[in-house]
Amino acid sequence: MIRIPFVLLFSAALFSTGVYGVLARRNAVLVLMSIELMLNAVNVNLVAFAQGMQDVVGQVFALFVIAVAAAEVGIGLAIVILIYRNRETINVDEVNLLKW
Amino acid sequence: MVATSGAGQAGATELAWIVALLPFLAFFLIVGFGKKLPGKGAELGIIAVGAGWLMSVAILWHFVTGGGPTESTIRWFEVGNFELELGQAVDGLTAVMLVVVTSVSLCVQIYSLGYMHGDSRFTWFYSMLSLFTAAMLNVVIAGNLFQLLIGWEVMGFCSYALIGHWWEEKVNSDSAIKAFITTRTGDIPFLFGIFALVVATGFATSNIGEISEMAERGDISTFWLTTAALLLFGGAIGKSAQFPLHVWLPDAMAGPTPVSALIHAATMVAAGVYMVGRMFAVFVHADPFALTFVSAIAGTTMLIAALLAMVQDDIKRVLAYSTVSQLAYMVAGLSLGEAGYTAGLFHLFTHAFFKALLFLGSGSVIHAVHSNNMSEMGGLRRHMPVTFWTFVIGSAALAGIPPLAGFWSKDEIITLAFKDGHYIVWFMAMATAVITAFYMTRAVLLTFFGEYRGHGHPHESPATITGPLVALAVAAAGVGFVGAPQLGAPFADWVHFGEEAHAEPFSYGFAAISIVGALLGLAAGYRLYARWRERDPLRALGPAYVLLENKYFLDDIYLRGIVRPIQYRVSAWANGFNEVVLDGVVHSFAYLARGLSILVDFLDRRAVDGAVNGVAQVTGESGGLLRYIQSGNVQRYAAFLFIGVAVLTFVFTRF
Numbered sequence: 001m002i003r004i005p006f007v008l009l010f011s012a013a014l015f016s017t018g019v020y021g022v023l024a025r026r027n028a029v030l031v032l033m034s035i036e037l038m039l040n041a042v043n044v045n046l047v048a049f050a051q052g053m054q055d056v057v058g059q060v061f062a063l064f065v066i067a068v069a070a071a072e073v074g075i076g077l078a079i080v081i082l083i084y085r086n087r088e089t090i091n092v093d094e095v096n097l098l099k100w
Numbered sequence: 101m102v103a104t105s106g107a108g109q110a111g112a113t114e115l116a117w118i119v120a121l122l123p124f125l126a127f128f129l130i131v132g133f134g135k136k137l138p139g140k141g142a143e144l145g146i147i148a149v150g151a152g153w154l155m156s157v158a159i160l161w162h163f164v165t166g167g168g169p170t171e172s173t174i175r176w177f178e179v180g181n182f183e184l185e186l187g188q189a190v191d192g193l194t195a196v197m198l199v200v201v202t203s204v205s206l207c208v209q210i211y212s213l214g215y216m217h218g219d220s221r222f223t224w225f226y227s228m229l230s231l232f233t234a235a236m237l238n239v240v241i242a243g244n245l246f247q248l249l250i251g252w253e254v255m256g257f258c259s260y261a262l263i264g265h266w267w268e269e270k271v272n273s274d275s276a277i278k279a280f281i282t283t284r285t286g287d288i289p290f291l292f293g294i295f296a297l298v299v300a301t302g303f304a305t306s307n308i309g310e311i312s313e314m315a316e317r318g319d320i321s322t323f324w325l326t327t328a329a330l331l332l333f334g335g336a337i338g339k340s341a342q343f344p345l346h347v348w349l350p351d352a353m354a355g356p357t358p359v360s361a362l363i364h365a366a367t368m369v370a371a372g373v374y375m376v377g378r379m380f381a382v383f384v385h386a387d388p389f390a391l392t393f394v395s396a397i398a399g400t401t402m403l404i405a406a407l408l409a410m411v412q413d414d415i416k417r418v419l420a421y422s423t424v425s426q427l428a429y430m431v432a433g434l435s436l437g438e439a440g441y442t443a444g445l446f447h448l449f450t451h452a453f454f455k456a457l458l459f460l461g462s463g464s465v466i467h468a469v470h471s472n473n474m475s476e477m478g479g480l481r482r483h484m485p486v487t488f489w490t491f492v493i494g495s496a497a498l499a500g501i502p503p504l505a506g507f508w509s510k511d512e513i514i515t516l517a518f519k520d521g522h523y524i525v526w527f528m529a530m531a532t533a534v535i536t537a538f539y540m541t542r543a544v545l546l547t548f549f550g551e552y553r554g555h556g557h558p559h560e561s562p563a564t565i566t567g568p569l570v571a572l573a574v575a576a577a578g579v580g581f582v583g584a585p586q587l588g589a590p591f592a593d594w595v596h597f598g599e600e601a602h603a604e605p606f607s608y609g610f611a612a613i614s615i616v617g618a619l620l621g622l623a624a625g626y627r628l629y630a631r632w633r634e635r636d637p638l639r640a641l642g643p644a645y646v647l648l649e650n651k652y653f654l655d656d657i658y659l660r661g662i663v664r665p666i667q668y669r670v671s672a673w674a675n676g677f678n679e680v681v682l683d684g685v686v687h688s689f690a691y692l693a694r695g696l697s698i699l700v701d702f703l704d705r706r707a708v709d710g711a712v713n714g715v716a717q718v719t720g721e722s723g724g725l726l727r728y729i730q731s732g733n734v735q736r737y738a739a740f741l742f743i744g745v746a747v748l749t750f751v752f753t754r755f
Contacts, residue, residue, distance in 0.1 A: 019742060022735070022738055023735050023738055023739050023742070024735075031735075092733075092734055092735055093733055093735065095734070096731060096732030096733050096734075097732060098732050098734055098737070
């Protein structure tokens with residue numbers, strides 16, 4: 001039985017890797033993947049606590065997060081494809097339309 | 101706060117103020133909406149005064165059935181310890197006057213529908229009639245002197261506006277100014293009389309009832325009472341056209357005839373007599389000199405006015421001088437003291453009906469022949485039978501032919517004057533009675549008999565004109581009986597002064613003398629005027645005729661002696677005042693305004709504009725700084741998000 005603090009350290013490392021990826025990678029697909037890392041870090045946390053507290057609600061939440069993440073990736077990749085078709089690039093720093 | 105005193109069940113008398121309020125509201129409504137209504141505002145005036153008439157009759161009924169007087173007041177305002185009230189004091193005299201004023205006003209307003217038809221200022225005319233009626237009703241119900249004064253002055257203005265109704269002709273506007281200024285001359289002593297009474301009560305009250313009580317108890321010294329009585333009578337001299345201020349009334353004939361009827365019968369001139377009747381306690385308890393003075397004025401006025409009426413060619417002027425003379429009769433009646441109180445006011449009551457009738461009748465004639473001059477009338481009895489018969493009834497009532505209204509009231513005054521030993525007044529009154537019969541015979545003969553001497557074809561007036569004539573003729577024939585001693589003289593029970601009603605003196609001997617006097621005048625008139633003559637037979641009087649024709653030169657004396665010198669001096673002074681003081685004030689205001697604008701300009705540019713521009717600049721520059729944050733780079737936004745979350749986490753975990 002792995003003790004919870006180890007699991008939390010692991011998930012924190014995973015989440016930080018995801019944050020770094022979101023902020024630093026230029027490729028939109030990699031950004032999406034980094035978001036997946038962050039979500040899965042949360043999932044690990046949820047499952048670990050559910051196990052530690054002998055409560056199944058955490059696992060149910062983790063399943064929900066997986067379902068939402070699947071939908072998010074679906075929509076996110078569709079957006080990336082559309083951006084590529086329009087602008088011939090998937091570098092997020094070149095797509096700076098979100099301003100005045 | 102409503103204070104009510106009075107015996108028994110008050111009923112409709114409590115609401116007497118509504119009678120006065122109705123035409124007042126009608127005035128505003130006519131001014132506001134009159135022109136848009138189908139009747140051009142006339143219907144409002146007629147409905148208001150008609151409703152007032154019904155209420156007045158109900159109020160009079162209260163007194164006929166033996167009800168007591170009531171008084172109710174609300175506090176108006178207070179100056180120091182002096183409290184001014186607004187209210188109504190309703191007794192028998194008030195009730196009688198309410199009926200008189202509303203019935204005459206109602207007749208006049210219906211009559212005007214026909215007479216003023218198509219007039220360019222028809223609506224304005226009706227609004228003024230309503231205001232005039234309201235003002236008179238306010239005088240009638242007023243419980244204190246200041247309230248009475250308000251109605252009194254409003255009437256002065258309304259008479260000015262109505263006499264000058266056809267102001268396009270200078271004569272008419274001159275007459276209006278003359279009427280206004282002459283009555284104002286009397287108003288000044290009246291105002292001081294009110295002050296004198298208020299001072300005499302120690303600034304305690306201006307309530308008429310309370311002042312009367314104080315006068316009766318002797319709480320006011322004789323000196324103050326005499327002063328106040330003489331000053332108040334000055335007001336009556338002006339308003340009721342007594343010598344020497346009677347000159348405005350004949351000129352007031354310049355107004356439309358319905359106005360003349362209203363002024364001469366029910367309002368304005370009646371107000372003076374009514375006021376003397378109202379303040380009678382002051383007159384009675386003053387030094388006897390006051391009443392002697394009153395009777396001297398009255399005696400002079402009745403005779404000189406009656407003499408003037410003999411030589412007039414203008415039919416309305418005959419009636420105007422007749423009014424002056426009959427008003428003097430009333431004042432003479434009042435001047436006989438407590439006994440004459442009822443007699444004088446009874447004559448006021450009867451006179452209102454037959455004089456209104458005569459004026460409206462003359463209006464009907466004028467309407468038909470388009471001239472005021474009797475020399476251009478004649479023979480109208482065949483063309484205008486209704487007008488003729490009603491006019492004859494009115495004339496007979498005025499001349500004192502029994503059993504018409506004028507007989508009872510005039511006979512009462514004449515008999516009283518003799519019995520109380522006022523032989524001079526009695527003689528004047530008898531002489532006036534003879535002359536009255538004479539000039540009315542003359543007027544009727546010149547107007548309705550002989551051959552028609554005017555232009556065109558006269559025809560009977562429409563029903564709106566003859567209707568009121570018939571109604572008033574019935575009244576002129578009938579109202580005298582309420583004062584007939586044979587029927588118990590109920591009038592004396594409604595209107596009396598002091599504790600109980602005085603038994604009215606009546607002797608068939610004196611009545612016979614009056615009747616003989618009236619017949620004498622009638623016969624003389626018939627003898628002289630039965631046949632039309634180009635030259636007035638009275639010219640045989642020589643210099644006396646010239647004197648009468650020029651109205652005793654009183655107008656010339658006033659004009660040369662008073663009006664002209666004052667006029668020029670006043671206008672010169674007014675001019676100087678205008679140039680030096682008014683212009684000076686205006687100019688200094690201009691300089692002040694200029695200085696202020698310079699200051700304001702400076703403030704505007706520097707302070708106000710500075711503030712506005714400053715705000716704009718700060719906003720713009722801070723916006724310029726903030727725009728660097730909004731780069732459009734999604735990752736930078738995400739970085740802000742994570743920093744925010746980190747900060748919040750830090751804050752929430754630490755604190």
